[in-house]
Amino acid sequence: xxxxxxxxxxxxxxxxxxxxxxxxxxxxxxxxxxxxxxxxxxxxxxxxxxxxxxxxxxxxxxxxxxxxxxxxxxxxxxxxxxxxxxxxxxxxxxxxxxxxxxxxxxxxxxxxxxxxxxxxxxxxxxxxxxxxxxxxxxxxxxxxxxxxxxxxxxxxxxxxxxxxxxxxxxxxxxxxxxxxxxxxxxxxxxxxxxxxxxxxxxxxxxxxxxxxxxxxxxxxxxxxxxxxxxxxxxxxxxxxxxxxxxxxxxxxxxxxxxxxxxxxxxxxxxxxxxxxxxxxxxxxxxxxxxxxxxxxxxxxxxxxxxxxxxxxxxxxxxxxxxxxxxxxxxxxxxxxxxxxxxxxxxxxxxxxxxxxxxxxxxxxxxxxxxxxxxxxxxxxxxxxxxxxxxxxxxxxxxxxxxxxxxxxxxxxxxxxxxxxxxxxxxxxxxxxxxxxxxxxxxxxxxxxxxxxxxxxxxxxxxxxxxxxxxxxxxxxxxxxxxxxxxxxxxxxxxxxxxxxxxxxxxxxxxxxxxxxxxxxxxxxxxxxxxxxxxxxxxxxxxxxxxxxxxxxxxxxxxxxxxxxxxxxxxxxxxxxxxxxxxxxxxxxxxxxxxxxx
Amino acid sequence: xxxxxxxxxxxxxxxxxxxxxxxxxxxxxxxxxxxxxxxxxxxxxxxxxxxxxxxxxxxxxxxxxxxxxxxxxxxxxxxxxxxxxxxxxxxxxxxxxxxxxxxxxxxxxxxxxxxxxxxxxxxxxxxxxxxxxxxxxxxxxxxx
Numbered sequence: 001x002x003x004x005x006x007x008x009x010x011x012x013x014x015x016x017x018x019x020x021x022x023x024x025x026x027x028x029x030x031x032x033x034x035x036x037x038x039x040x041x042x043x044x045x046x047x048x049x050x051x052x053x054x055x056x057x058x059x060x061x062x063x064x065x066x067x068x069x070x071x072x073x074x075x076x077x078x079x080x081x082x083x084x085x086x087x088x089x090x091x092x093x094x095x096x097x098x099x100x101x102x103x104x105x106x107x108x109x110x111x112x113x114x115x116x117x118x119x120x121x122x123x124x125x126x127x128x129x130x131x132x133x134x135x136x137x138x139x140x141x142x143x144x145x146x147x148x149x150x151x152x153x154x155x156x157x158x159x160x161x162x163x164x165x166x167x168x169x170x171x172x173x174x175x176x177x178x179x180x181x182x183x184x185x186x187x188x189x190x191x192x193x194x195x196x197x198x199x200x201x202x203x204x205x206x207x208x209x210x211x212x213x214x215x216x217x218x219x220x221x222x223x224x225x226x227x228x229x230x231x232x233x234x235x236x237x238x239x240x241x242x243x244x245x246x247x248x249x250x251x252x253x254x255x256x257x258x259x260x261x262x263x264x265x266x267x268x269x270x271x272x273x274x275x276x277x278x279x280x281x282x283x284x285x286x287x288x289x290x291x292x293x294x295x296x297x298x299x300x301x302x303x304x305x306x307x308x309x310x311x312x313x314x315x316x317x318x319x320x321x322x323x324x325x326x327x328x329x330x331x332x333x334x335x336x337x338x339x340x341x342x343x344x345x346x347x348x349x350x351x352x353x354x355x356x357x358x359x360x361x362x363x364x365x366x367x368x369x370x371x372x373x374x375x376x377x378x379x380x381x382x383x384x385x386x387x388x389x390x391x392x393x394x395x396x397x398x399x400x401x402x403x404x405x406x407x408x409x410x411x412x413x414x415x416x417x418x419x420x421x422x423x424x425x426x427x428x429x430x431x432x433x434x435x436x437x438x439x440x441x442x443x444x445x446x447x448x449x450x451x452x453x454x455x456x457x458x459x460x461x462x463x464x465x466x467x468x469x470x471x472x473x474x475x476x477x478x479x480x481x482x483x484x485x486x487x488x489x490x491x492x493x494x495x496x497x498x499x500x501x502x503x504x505x506x507x508x509x510x511x512x513x514x515x516x517x518x519x520x521x522x523x524x525x526x527x528x529x530x531x532x533x534x535x536x537x538x539x540x541x542x543x544x545x546x547x548x549x550x551x552x553x554x555x556x557x558x559x560x561x562x563x564x565x566x567x568x569x570x571x572x573x574x575x576x577x578x579x580x581x582x583x584x585x586x587x588x589x590x591x592x593x594x595x596x597x
Numbered sequence: 598x599x600x601x602x603x604x605x606x607x608x609x610x611x612x613x614x615x616x617x618x619x620x621x622x623x624x625x626x627x628x629x630x631x632x633x634x635x636x637x638x639x640x641x642x643x644x645x646x647x648x649x650x651x652x653x654x655x656x657x658x659x660x661x662x663x664x665x666x667x668x669x670x671x672x673x674x675x676x677x678x679x680x681x682x683x684x685x686x687x688x689x690x691x692x693x694x695x696x697x698x699x700x701x702x703x704x705x706x707x708x709x710x711x712x713x714x715x716x717x718x719x720x721x722x723x724x725x726x727x728x729x730x731x732x733x734x735x736x737x738x739x740x741x
Contacts, residue, residue, distance in 0.1 A: 540606045545602030545662045547641055547694055549634050575639050577608050579660050 005058035006124070011085040012077030012113070014049045020138060021075070021113040022053035022372040027134035029057035036176045037064035040553070050081060052088075060169045068370040068394050069287035070414060073123060075116050083291060086337050087341065087370060090414040091170070091287050092477060096120055101157050111150035118154020128155070169277055170284045171314075172424045180480060183424055187452035192216050192225065195458045198243040201236060202226070202460060222429065222450065223438065233263040233403065242266050244456040254302040255402055265304070265402050266456035270310065274453055278408035278422045279312020285413040285420065285479075286373050286396040288342050290317035295335055297345035298376065299325040304406025305376055309344045312408060318342075325349065335369060336362060342371040347379040347387060347395070347571070351520075352583050354390050364391040373398055375407055376486050378505050379447040382512035384416075397486050403462055405450050410484060418471040418483035425453050428482065429461070430470060442596050444469045447484065495525055495591060497534045500569045504590035507536055510563040522581050527595040534571040536563065539578050571572045600670050601649040606662040607640040617642060620659035626652045632698035643698070 010022040019041050026038040039054035054066040066088065074089045075096045076082050082097050089095060101115045114135060121131050131151065140148050175183070193213040195202045205226035206212070215221065233241060241250065252270050254262040267275065288294065294313045297307030306324055313320040323334055325345070331353060334340065343350065350372055357364050372387065375398035387395045399419050400407035409426050410419035421428050430445040431438050439445040447464045451457075467490065471483040489503035496502070504523060511521055520539040525532060538559060546552055552575060559573040582589070598674045614633070621628060621644075636683040649665070656663045671683055680699075687694065689731040 122685055540662050542664070545604075545606050545664050546666045547602075547643065547666050549636055549641060552606075552639060552641070555637065574610075575606070577606060577613070577660070578662050580608075 005056055005061055006073070007071045007090075008055045008057075008073045008075065008120070009052055009066055009071040009085065009088045010055065010075045010077075011050070011052035011081055011088075013081060014043075014051050016051075016077040017110065017113040018077060019053045021051055021077070021117055022055055024114075024117060024131075024134045024138050025055045027137065028121075028126060028130045029055070031130040031133055034058060035061045037061045039064040039066075050084060052085060061409070070390070070394070073120060077113050077116060077119055086289065086291070087287075089287075091284055092414070094123055096123075101154050105153055107146040107149045111147050114147045115150040115157075117156035118151040119157055121151070121155050122157075141242075141281055168531060169184070170281050173285070173420060173481050175424065175480055177480050180424060181219060184427055184452060188219065188222065188427060188450065189213065189216050189422075191450070191452055191454070191458045194243055194455070194461065195460055199241055200456070201232060201241065202228075219427075222427065222461070225450075225461050227436070227448070227463055228459055229463050230263065230403070230465075233265075234245045237262075238264040239266075241457055243458050244268050249456050250251075251307075253304045253307075253402055253406065261273065262302075263403065265406075268455045271405070271454055271456050274425060275308055275405050275408055276311035276315040278405065278425060279308055280315040281422055282317070282398050282408050282411035283316050283373065285411045285477075286342075286398075287394065287414060288313075288316060288318060288371060288373075290420075292316075292318040292371070293321065293339055294318045294339045295323055295331070295340040295343045297323055297325055297331060297343060297349065299456070304400070304402045305344075308400070308406035308408055309373070315343075328353060329360070332357050332360060332362055336367055339368050341368050342373065343369060344373045344375075346376045347374040347383055348377060349583070350374060350387060350391075350395075351383070354387070362381070364393075367394050372396065375399060378489060380488065380505055380509050380512065381486075382509055386512070399466075399484075399487060401464060401466075403459055404451055404457055404464075405454065409449065412486075413475065413477040413479060415476050418475070418485055420475070420479050420481045423481045425451065427452055428470075428484065430468065430484075431463075432464075439469075441470050442472050447487070495519050495523060495532075495534060497532055497567075497569050497571065500567060502534065502567045502569060502571075506567050507563060507590075509564040511536075511538060511559065513562045513566075514558050520581050520583075522589070523591045525591060525593045525595055532595065534569075536571055536573045537576045537581060539581055540572060540575050544575075600645060601667050602666050602668045603644045603646065603649055603656065604664045604666060605642040605644065605656060607635075607642055609638050609640050613640070614642065616659060617644075617656055617661050620655050620661075624651065624655040626655065630698075630700040632696075634696065636719060664706065670677055698713055 008025055010018055010025065012018040022038060026036045029036045034057040036055065036057040040051050041051055042052040043049055054062060054064060056066060059253055069087060070090050071088045071093055072090060073094050073096065073225070074085055076085055079098055086095070096116055096119045098112060098116070100119045103109070103112065103114070106112060106115060121128065132148070135147055135151055136144055147471040149204065189200065194321070196213045209224070209226065211224060215224065239246070244266065248268050249266045251272060252264055254264045296306060296309050296313060298309050300306030300310070300322060306322070310320055310322055321334060321338060321340065323331060335343065354364060366516055370393050371389065372393050372395045374395055379397065384395045385567050387393070394417065396412045398407055398411045399417060400409040404426060408422065410421040412419050427450040429448040431448050433446040438532060444467060447466045447468050449459065449462050449464060451459045466487045468484040468487050471485060475483055488505040494501050494503055507521065507523060524535045524537060526535070527533070546555065556573050556575060560570060563573070564570050605617050627647045629647065631645070632643045634641045634643070644652070653663050653665060
C-alpha cells in the first residue's frame with residue numbers, strides 16, 4: 001500500500017445514501033486538491049441490499065479499488081453491516097459506525113450518512129470548508145440545512161480521533177523502542193544463563209572464550225557470544241542441545257533431513273504458547289481476524305509449518321481447516337465449498353493451486369478468498385504480483401525456521417514492504433558471512449537470530465544462512481519492531497557458475513520478466529570437463545507456446561538474455577513439456593545437482 | 598475455407614511423440630495428416646484431425662500444450678508444376694509462407710507416412726526385419 005494514498009470504504013444498505021456519501025468524500029478530496037479515484041457501487045443498489053463504494057485519494061492514485069484488507073477508514077451506515085465489511089479494514093485501520101453518533105439528535109434519520117462523514121472528517125487532514133462545500137453541492141436547497149446540521153453533529157461527536165488500534169496480542173509490535181531494548185536485554189541475560197547452565201556444548205564454547213553469563217551487560221555484548229550452526233544440531237542429534245528435561249518437553253518437531261540426519265527441535269508448554277502468540281501476531285499483521293476461515297495447507301507432522309500456523313490461527317479465534325498439504329483437487333473443493341477467506345501454504349504451491357483451479361474451471365477470483373499467508377521458501381515480488389493478479393487476494397510473506405521456533409519469526413504487515421521480526425522473542429543481527437562481523441544497518445548479510453524466551457532449546461546466535469538486510473526507515477504501519485527485506489536467497493542455495501554467484505531467486509526474477517512465464521522451473525547443475533554448467537529448465541505454458549520453431553527459439557533467446565541481465569552469466573535454457581518438473585508441497589527443490597563430486 | 602490445425606509442443610527425446618498419438622488413438626480420433634518440425638532440443642507436432650475441438654481437449658487432458666492455428670488447404674493438380682503455379686501466385690501477391698507440408702489424397706486404402714531417421718540404413722534394416730512394407734521411390738511416385 002502506498003502510504004501517500006488514503007483508502008476509504010463507505011458501506012451500508014441500499015437506500016442509506018451510501019453512494020451519495022461516497023461521492024461527497026470524493027468531491028471533498030478533489031476540492032482539497034488531491035488526486036481522487038472512486039469505484040463503482042458494489043452490491044445491489046435496490047433498497048435493503050448491502051452496498052459499498054471505495055474512495056482513494058492522495059498525491060497520485062492509479063486504481064480506484066481499495067486493495068482487499070487495505071482500507072484505512074471503513075465507514076458503515078448500518079450496524080448489521082459492520083462485521084460483513086470489517087475484513088476490508090487493514091489491521092489498525094479506523095472503523096466509523098452509527099454508534100459513533102447520537103442518532104436521536106439527527107434532524108432526520110436519512111441524514112445519518114452525512115453525520116458519519118462528520119465523524120470521518122475529524123480523522124482526515126482536510127479543511128472543514130471543503131466538506132461543507134461538497135455537501136452543499138450535493139443536495140438541493142431544501143435539504144441543505146438538515147445535512148449541514150447532521151455533519152456538524154458528527155464532527156462534534158464524542159468519538160475520539162483514534163490512532164491505529166492494534167490487536168491486543170500485537171501490542172509488543174508497537175512497543176516503544178527503549179522499552180523493547182530493555183526487555184530484550186533482560187531476556188538475553190536470562191537465556192544465556194539458562195543455556196550456560198543446561199547445555200554442555202554452549203558451556204564449553206563460553207568457557208573456551210573465558211566468558212560467563214554475567215559478562216553480558218548490554219545488547220552489544222551479544223557479539224561476544226559464540227555462534228550456533230546447523231551442524232551443531234546434527235552433531236548433538238537428537239537431544240544434545242535441550243535445556244529442559246524431557247518431562248518438561250511437550251512437543252518435538254524435526255526437519256525433513258534432506259542431508260544426513262534430521263535435526264530435532266523441542267518445545268515446553270511455555271514455548272508452544274509463545275509460538276501461538278507470534279503466529280497470532282503474524283496473522284493479525286496480515287489483516288486476519290476471528291471471523292476468517294483459514295485453510296491451513298502447510299504440512300502437518302514433523303514439519304513445523306502445519307501445527308505452528310494451526311495454533312496461531314486458533315489463538316486468533318479464526319476457523320481453522322487443518323487440511324495439510326497435498327491433494328490439490330480436495331484443496332480446491334474445500335476452498336470453494338467452505339467459503340475459505342485465507343490460505344496458508346508455500347507460494348509455489350498456491351501457484352500450483354491456481355493452475356489446477358483453472359484446469360477444473362474454478363475461478364479463484366470469484367471465491368471469498370482474500371488473504372494468502374505464504375512462507376517456507378524464498379519468493380519474489382514478481383511472484384507476489386502474479387499471485388495477486390491471478391487470484392485477487394493479498395499475498396503476505398512470512399518467515400520462520402524450525403531451529404528458532406518454526407513459522408512466526410517475522411511477518412509482513414499491511415504495508416507489504418519488509419518483514420517485521422517479533423524481536424521481543426527473536427533478537428536479530430545481520431553479519432558478514434565471511435568475517436562474521438556485524439554489517440552496517442541497511443547492508444546485506446546473513447541473518448543471525450537469538451531466541452530470547454525459548455526454554456526447551458535456546459538458540460544463541462543461530463546462523464540462519466538466509467541473506468537479508470535491515471530496513472532502517474520506520475514502517476507506515478506504526479510497528480516499532482525492526483523490519484528486514486524479504487529473504488530472496490540463502491547463502492547455501494547458491495550456485496557458482498564461472499565464478500559468479502547465482503541464486504534460484506534471481507533466475508525466478510529473470511524468468512518472470514519474460515511475459516507469460518509462470519515460475520515452474522528448475523536449475524540443473526552438471527559438471528563437464530571440470531566446469532560447472534547450469535541449465536535452466538522452463539516448462540512451456542499455452543501462453544508461451546508458439547507453433548513456429550522460430551517463435552520458440554526466440555523465447556529461448558529472450559530467457560537466456562533476461563537471465564544474463566540479472567545474474568551476469570549466460571546459461572543454457574531448455575524448454576520442457578508441461579508438468580514435467582516436480583511440484584513442491586513443502587519447500588520447492590529448485591536446484592538439481594547432478595555433479596559427481 | 599480455413600482448416601483448424603493443432604500444434605503440440607514436444608521435447609526432443611525418445612517417447613515424446615507416442616503420448617499425444619496414443620491419447621488420440623484411445624479417443625478414437627483419426628489423424629488425417631501430420632508434420633513434425635524439430636530442433637536439437639524440442640519439436641512441434643502439427644496435426645490435422647477429424648474433430649479438432651475434441652482432439653484439443655483430449656490432448657490437453659493428456660498434459661500437452663496445444664495451440665490452435667488456422668491453415669489453408671489448397672487443391673493443386675497432382676502433376677509436375679502443380680505446386681509451382683500456386684507458389685508463383687503466392688510470390689506475385691507478396692504472401693509470406695511460415696511453413697508448409699504436403700500429403701497426397703487417399704486413392705488407395707492406405708496412408709503414406711514419411712519419416713526421416715538419424716540413421717536411415719539402420720532403420721531400414723530394422724523395419725525390413727519387422728516385415729514392414731517400405732515403399733520404394735518409384736512406387737511412391739506411382740501412387741500419386
